[in-house]
Amino acid sequence: MTVAVDSTAARTRGGRAPRPGPFGRLRRSYQKHWYAYAMIAPVVVVLGVLVLYPLVRGFYLTLTDADSLNSARTIGVNHIDATYRFIGLGNYADILWGPTAYDRFWSHFVWTIVWTALCVALHYVIGLGLAMLLNQKLRGRTFYRLLLILPWAVPTFVTVFSWRIMLSDSGVINSVLGSLHLPQPQWLEDPLFQRTAAVLVNTWCGVPFMMVSLLGGLQSIDPVLYEAAEMDGANPWQRFWNVTLPGLRPVSSTVVLLGVIWTFNQFNVIFLLFGNTAPDAQILVTWAYYLGFGQQPRDYAQSAAYGVLLLSMLAVFTSFYYRWLNRNEQLA
């Protein structure tokens, strides 16, 4: 894996030299790796300035009671200084177990988990199904493929509006349902159907990515494996279960992780579909945005606290996911 830079340096140093002191080691490390450090410097600087600094400042804000009434602001020519106070972990306590914490946080939390699990499962299953259909000799395969990635090709901020028109009370979906004598739910008003609509639209938006990635994974599976399985008398289901799914593992593990992260953070679909009107359908991200920018007065501190909580949830999930992947890989 290592390039000439590393391997030559390692060879000349050998294993026998006495272990140098901490400064010596630092200098060694610098001499050996300065190319690498020079190359990563731009990103490290950007990350420090644009991510780390705001993160630290955001974390500090969560320890205060900052809102749009006591933050620094300029009205006309008058500048008003910030007057918010430090209140320690009060925001977190209030969010997690303060009065009405269930309505404000836990209900959105549960819905966010359900939303993520449901959407990713639907993305994966439908995406895999379509990918398997496309992964065979078929007339018009390219045509189908191009057609099916259309929802990915058009920006979501365009397509979600189209869905909004279609799902509105007198929209085309309810007209069709009406002509079939089926109930016509109020997709954009009734809480349960708001959630259904959100999952529906997000599934529509997210399937193409899964489909195309999994199709790539399917094509990379060696056909010889299928032949061997067939020779051993495996039926189609067994072939799917014992050849296709294990063969897809490397792709699946990545796209599922990406899918979970993207769905968990999905802002556009819910925000554009409902705006600030549907408190029940808001997932944590859009709810945090509502707290910080969708209401008056804007509650900056709580919004930032939601952000920190969300980030820690994702960090915990990702590290567990990786640990789980690594363990499974060792077993396999």
Next chain:
Amino acid sequence: MSTTTTVDAPAPRTDTTTEAVRPRRVRRRGERSRLATFATHGVLSLAGLIALFPIAWLIYLSLGPDKDDYLHPGRILGKAAFSNYSFVLEHTNFFKWLQSTLIVSLGTTVVGVLFAATTGYAVSRMRFPGHRKLMWILLLTQAFPIAVLIVPMYEILGDLGLIDTYGGLILVYCSTAVPYCAWLLKGYFDTIPHEIDEAGRIDGLSPFGTFARLIVPLARPGLAVAAFYSFITAFGEVAFASTFMLDDEKYTFAVGLRSFVSEHDAQWNYMAATAVLIAIPVSAFFYLVQRNLVTGLTAGGTKG
């Protein structure tokens, strides 16, 4: 491969009496019955229709000249016209929005790719102390929910007087675009054989020389994908753009499109026309690069 050795059906292939079993026996690998082919086409057509319909519907509605036409789609057929398009092009801020969208998206793209390229290379080829940590941070920044940065960013940009400026928005977008491009490019650099680097070293190039003279020319497709991806992300971003851009002449498309449908006035017909105007070039471009996009996205992921 046609000699399947199953226990239950030892019927010889030429036996005409076992008509019912024959089609299954003779069919070769990869061949399907008529019914299966028909079902496949049926499912794919249905899925294709579902994928196409909302967009086709939007195009159709955009042809209805009156404000309430979207409520009565049947009427549009008789009076379809391009009047919405001419209105949008002549009497709205469409071109101003186009300009701001392009400034912001292209700015993000350029900064993202320029800053990320060397890092992607270093992470792909060199093992230095802190390598794993950097990879982990690059991955984690992609998981950042907008909620975690939007409030402090709003404060910081406010302090610097960068609210409602293109530069401010570009800075915000770079916080995700730069690590993202680095990650994407790392995946692409991994696919370039290491022998090329070694050849460069033997010919006396420094690591920088190797990178600039050998790797960058080879990695052009990867760079293009990273560029396209940062462009499309900046293009479609809603939350930051609608919070930080206040002047309606500086809206990006994502914000401008929403401004057609406020609580007071819903101009769905103009909205639809604008949406179509935006969607056509973007999706055309998307189709050109989509194959590379997928390989780029999934390549970097699995190897930590």
